[in-house]
Amino acid sequence: MPTTRSRAALAGGTANAARLFVAALAFTSAYVGLSAYGNARSAAAPVRTVTLSAREMPIARPLVAATPTSARAGAVTVTADGAAGCAPSYVARSLLTEAAPGQGALYRWRLSRWSPATGTWRTFLTEHGGFAAGERAVEWRPRISGNPGWYRVEVLAEGAAPARSDRFLVSC
Known part of the structure; x- marks a missing residue:
């Protein structure tokens, strides 16, 4: 009788492991397919050119040594x-x-x-x-x-x- 219970538990555990593996495989393939679909439909972001400018201002008077x-x-x-x-x-x-x-x-x-x-x-x-x-x-x-x-x-x-x-x- 103990041998039969061990075989039943082992068979039940193997079946659960097989179901989990199939579910994980289905989830992974759905994720990869959806991700590839999203990448195929996305367009490149528009390019924006930014122009920086600087204005030079002369020094009013240089700092000199003072007593x-x-x-x-x-x-x-x-x-x-x-x-x-x-x-x-x-x-x-x-x-x-x-x-x-x-x-x-x-x-x-x-x-x-x-x-x-x-x-x-x-x-x-x-x-x-x-x-x-x-x-x-x-x-x-x-x-x-x-x-x-x-x-x-x-x-x-x-x-x-x-x-x-x-x-x-x-x-x-």
Whole structure:
């Protein structure tokens, strides 16, 4: 009796395996046929030509070495801090005076980047400062890393018109 059960189980298992094999073979051939049908009917995507253009803009004024005493009232000078070429840091200097004697002065530095998309200067970095003296040469060292483009520095003091630097190009 145990031998008969083993033979029946073996025969039943073999039949199930054969059915699974036939089903897998039918599924595979249906998939391959459908895939070949889809590829035969598909057309090549249309080719789109994209033309890129660039506009060259001259540097307004090259950055030159400036000394700390080169700060002038109503002007901002910007120099590269380090070797020529790819300087990650820049030095902006200006001379500020109090709007009213004995009141001190609050000011704000603003690094703006030119946006060709909007045709406007957009704020990139800012920093605030102040002093309680009649007149002071102020300095700011903004860092620009991995964001090439045209920049300018402004200093905005209360009670005075904004002072702006010439634009300068950061190429790396």
